[in-house]
Amino acid sequence: MAAMSEKLTENDVRKVAKLSRLKLTDDQVAFYTDQLAHVLGYIDKLSELDVDNVEPMAHPTDMTNKLRPDEPTAGMPVDAALANAPASDPPFFKVPKVLGEGSGA
């Protein structure tokens, strides 16, 4: 497990940008590395606390597995779902080629 307070590097930011699907220029990588390192430095404050026996809290309510009656209801009509699509060929969304040459896969 990586410890806190390891200084964030430009390579870390490139990796995170890739995971986040954000295309950054080299200048932006440098810019965000500085800023995020500064913010993470502050967040390191959390390592002051002993949290070994603390139950994590992902959500403010205690509800679990809330189920509704299993009754079919109308879904969104295809034309409404496609109405905001930048490119479509009803009933499909259009994207560049996914597999094979030129797909980037």
Added chain:
Amino acid sequence: MSIDLTQATMTELRDAVADKSVSAVELTRAYLERIEAHDGHVRAYNETYADRAIERAEAVDRGEVTGVLAGVPIALKDNLCTTWGHTTCSSNILKNFRAPYNATVVEKLEAAGAVVLGKTNLDEFAMGSSTENSGFKPTKNPWDTGRVPGGSSGGSAAAVAADLCAAAFGSDTGGSIRQPAALCGVVGLKPTYGLISRFGLVAFASSLDQIGPFTHTVEDAAVLLNVIAGHDPRDSTSADPDTSGPIPDYTANLDRPIEGLKLGIAKQYMGEGNDPAVAKMIDDAIAMYKDMGATIVEVDLPHTEYGIPTYYIVATAEASSNLARYDGVHYGHRTEAPDDLIDLYSASRAEGFGDEVKRRIMLGTYALSSGYYDAYYLRALKVRRLIKNDFDAAFAQCDAIVCPTTTGPAFKFGEKTDDPLSMYLNDVYTVNANLAGIAGISVPGGFTEVDGKTLPLGLQLLGPTFSEPTLLRAANMYEKSNNFGNTRALASV
């Protein structure tokens, strides 16, 4: 029309329409004229719907639309979905987006007869504390147009403060209702997590987001809470009346002081970072409550200072997941001529999102990524539990906590934009309520003079989950003890 919009409360306007001393059309036109005259300067609205608003008001006047808000002109933060107009989140990635459905709160408000005037500006995707992160424009503080209105719901706060609507709605993820309400001198309520359906609120951080009203008075907030509260089958996190109890009438007994009211004060909210005027506001409020017969107890919230670092891991982690949906495929901005599918995603997102949104997506992705999850995300969730435990212990001793909403009045444009951390620290008194899921309200707490300008301050009351009846009554006691909320900002506009 004899009613002065710059003096009336929402409830008074509602009553005036009901007893026909003013028509809904007259009232709607009067607000549209004020928007025309002043919004070029304040820039609270992203979009207005004059024709639709007039049509709705005509239907009210014909008796076809009725309800407790019949003819009341309101504004909505531009992250609440409506089937008319655009829903942009003040982001270029959603600049042309038209929602296929209405948010549940929008349906409830319209069913109660409200007239929607328009959508208000925000920090992009509600990420910010000043509206300076809006992809379109900053909104100005009606008290001093050289200063920010707060954020992220700055447009809604400014619209109410400048009387460009009778009431407005926002969302509060880490203070985005209470902080701008404080900086604009209006009432802002963040209800208990789960009390209001989030269906149709564009998601930022789903375990923290909550919708609430901006008004001039506590009574107006209670009237609106009556309309919007309640379980919604379309939001599985909305509170179930079987476990959290039925929705009460929040306006009942509002004017009756609470006997044996116990209020807590916490030293962690009274630090040296507070502006002297803020410290005096708290002293005066405590003296007033004592005069009214309340008991003041000291409570300890030892993990308060860990709120900001916890919040900025939890909120960004959730945001990184929620904002993955903006892919340039299903809706929103799409880049021209991408190399391939991955490039389509990455370039569309890079072009569509602003700096702060990118920072938060990357911070959240980092905190969730392999090798860092335990050190950041899991640790933050554990500290979140400690923060909630602090509140549980405090509320075993008192009904509500009295504290400032912010450390000082509105800051100037550009003052905190170079350093994201300084902007984050602005939320120090508000984020913990969201982490714990409890209720909070900011009410006008008086004024301070800065550079020859009168700037409002906000008093915050924090209460346990589903304590809104008590919280609103305690806030109303404070409001009725002073005239702070009666002074309107328009003199500065």
